[in-house]
Amino acid sequence: MVSDNAKELAGKYGYLEATIERFIQLFGKAETIKMLEAYEKPPKQTIRVNTLKINSLELERKLSKKGFILTPIDWFDDGFTIENEPLPIGATTEYLAGYYFIQSKASWLPSLILNPSKNDLVIDMAAAPGGKATHLAQLMENKGSLLCFDISRERMKSLRSNLSRCGIINSICFRMDSREINNLNLKVDKILLDAPCSGEGLMALDYNRRKSRDITDIERMMQLQNDLLEVGLRALKKNGILVYSTCSTAPEENERVIDNALEKYSIEVLDTNYQQFEPGLIAAFGNEYHHSLRKANRLYPQINGTEGFFVCKVKLKEDIL
Amino acid sequence: MPIIFRMPYDKELEIIANELAYWLDERERVKIFNEFIFIIGEGKWKEVFITTNENASLILENTMISPYTIGLTIGEIKNDYLLISLSGGQLIAKKSEKKVIINQTAEQLFLYSRDIHSSSILSVDKTLQIGDKVLVMNEDDEFLGIGKIELLMNDLAKNENKDKTAIKNLIDLGWYLRKGK
Numbered sequence: 001m002v003s004d005n006a007k008e009l010a011g012k013y014g015y016l017e018a019t020i021e022r023f024i025q026l027f028g029k030a031e032t033i034k035m036l037e038a039y040e041k042p043p044k045q046t047i048r049v050n051t052l053k054i055n056s057l058e059l060e061r062k063l064s065k066k067g068f069i070l071t072p073i074d075w076f077d078d079g080f081t082i083e084n085e086p087l088p089i090g091a092t093t094e095y096l097a098g099y100y101f102i103q104s105k106a107s108w109l110p111s112l113i114l115n116p117s118k119n120d121l122v123i124d125m126a127a128a129p130g131g132k133a134t135h136l137a138q139l140m141e142n143k144g145s146l147l148c149f150d151i152s153r154e155r156m157k158s159l160r161s162n163l164s165r166c167g168i169i170n171s172i173c174f175r176m177d178s179r180e181i182n183n184l185n186l187k188v189d190k191i192l193l194d195a196p197c198s199g200e201g202l203m204a205l206d207y208n209r210r211k212s213r214d215i216t217d218i219e220r221m222m223q224l225q226n227d228l229l230e231v232g233l234r235a236l237k238k239n240g241i242l243v244y245s246t247c248s249t250a251p252e253e254n255e256r257v258i259d260n261a262l263e264k265y266s267i268e269v270l271d272t273n274y275q276q277f278e279p280g281l282i283a284a285f286g287n288e289y290h291h292s293l294r295k296a297n298r299l300y301p302q303i304n305g306t307e308g309f310f311v312c313k314v315k316l317k318e319d320i321l
Numbered sequence: 322m323p324i325i326f327r328m329p330y331d332k333e334l335e336i337i338a339n340e341l342a343y344w345l346d347e348r349e350r351v352k353i354f355n356e357f358i359f360i361i362g363e364g365k366w367k368e369v370f371i372t373t374n375e376n377a378s379l380i381l382e383n384t385m386i387s388p389y390t391i392g393l394t395i396g397e398i399k400n401d402y403l404l405i406s407l408s409g410g411q412l413i414a415k416k417s418e419k420k421v422i423i424n425q426t427a428e429q430l431f432l433y434s435r436d437i438h439s440s441s442i443l444s445v446d447k448t449l450q451i452g453d454k455v456l457v458m459n460e461d462d463e464f465l466g467i468g469k470i471e472l473l474m475n476d477l478a479k480n481e482n483k484d485k486t487a488i489k490n491l492i493d494l495g496w497y498l499r500k501g502k
Contacts, residue, residue, distance in 0.1 A: 097411075121375070145373065145376050164394065164408050165501065169371055170392070174386075
């Protein structure tokens, strides 16, 4: 049943009525309006400095000299918001030289939360086009092993190009379905699963999603996300860490996926140590989720100036055979 | 065609060493051989990769693993020569003397695949001969790509040469936008 409020807002902002009804049930009418207003404008572009090649101060100096206006990010030393660009930020010599990666600030969180070290064996389960993979390699100081998976031939080309541009030597790329990772008989220390999702949090960047995606897409993605998370957990060593993220605000693609895994496997949700962001949900649409999901984080355009985003850190307590 | 990744044969190591000898002095070559592990990826092409010890062990010891690519491609072996790639150029750029520095206007044009005119060259290794390869750098000594000398370096200053192509563009960082996306 769609409320009159949902019909009105759906008409005004160009969404499916059922989508708005879900937002209202989840966030309330006032917050939904704030979110829809925020989705009208794309977030400001942000860049992550590739510290394997240059430090933040030096890059800021170079780009400022060319007329770019950059502002620092309060929670991440190696990131900047682009306030003004005299030429496209993706067409500078500095970009081509691999000094930075154009990446939304929400997308920095999964790699930062996973925080791999140079001695770790790490998997990025959905690595292309390489924003998070290059960040992981950076955190690993370009040492150890970073295994990158993606199934798409086209996306694999852009992954390879970005890894090359950023000077990454510790990666091994596999063009295969991540659901087959367990066939490699590997047990790793850390896994990043930035799961394929409905992209519900990307409405500001892709207007088509407002009417082209509905609950059936969310449910279809949830099944894939459950499968991928199970595969990821099976590939972890005991006490290994997995960070799960999506660019969706739908609880079915986020808290519910982790909640399902909490019921099936010996895992625990850990603090992300980014308490400045909103906590995960422990109830939505009449369903209750494990209380520890409060330790997950949600980002919203109206609060954080980012796309809608979810991130959660879990530890495998007992090896899955 | 699947790519087989393996350690280089002696002949391939010799080819790699010969190419590095063109660009670098012995001290720098030794540093590169000590710092990185070389891997050959053989499929439709024969490419040379550098990677970590951990990666090399992983792929050489686990037959289940069949990667798409590994580490950084520094070039392709063709007709017993190593053709240095963009990544290879970046790896050696700070350590090589075989370089040309070009002005800011030429930098932008070079990144759009254009050749370099004599008048755009700020400094160059004068020992370079016609046909030699050269690392192309900007005013901040940053690597932009690889070129081939087309004009005697001692003749650059001659007025009749100022609009002539002095260095042909072989590959430039703009590739990442044109082809790498």
